[in-house]
Amino acid sequence: MKSVLKIITGILIIVEAVVAIFGFFGTLAQGFMAALISLAISIALLAPLVAIWLLLSEVEALEVKVNYLENEHRRKDILETPPVPNEIPTAQKGRTAITSWTCAKCGTVNKANTSNCENCGSAY
Numbered sequence: 001m002k003s004v005l006k007i008i009t010g011i012l013i014i015v016e017a018v019v020a021i022f023g024f025f026g027t028l029a030q031g032f033m034a035a036l037i038s039l040a041i042s043i044a045l046l047a048p049l050v051a052i053w054l055l056l057s058e059v060e061a062l063e064v065k066v067n068y069l070e071n072e073h074r075r076k077d078i079l080e081t082p083p084v085p086n087e088i089p090t091a092q093k094g095r096t097a098i099t100s101w102t103c104a105k106c107g108t109v110n111k112a113n114t115s116n117c118e119n120c121g122s123a124y
């Protein structure tokens with residue numbers, strides 16, 4: 001949608017510029033001052049169009065920046081997750097209790113997610 005607006009504005013700028021050139025040379029026959037006035041009017045008409053075009057370019061640049069930052073954020077999220085998969089191999093060495101468990105050797109009640117007794121160190 002914004003790019004369509006930009007194209008339309010761009011076409012209008014080109015048309016205005018062509019009109020300005022033809023206007024300048026057309027009025028040049030009537031006198032140099034008249035040609036200058038014609039050119040000044042054309043520039044005054046062209047200025048808002050150029051401003052819109054520049055603003056649209058700015059908006060596009062900002063959109064690109066926002067997209068980049070969003071991707072960067074997502075990439076960081078992905079980079080921050082590896083520590084979790086890294087923890088899995090160490091846990092896989094022995095069996096890990098899903099819930100709290102009582103040690104068969106010493107009777108100590110151990111927390112969930114532990115693979116060794118807190119008191120005597122024997123495996124779950």
Ligand SMILES: [Zn+2]
Pocket residue numbers: 103104105106107108117118119120121122
């Ligand atoms: Zn124990």
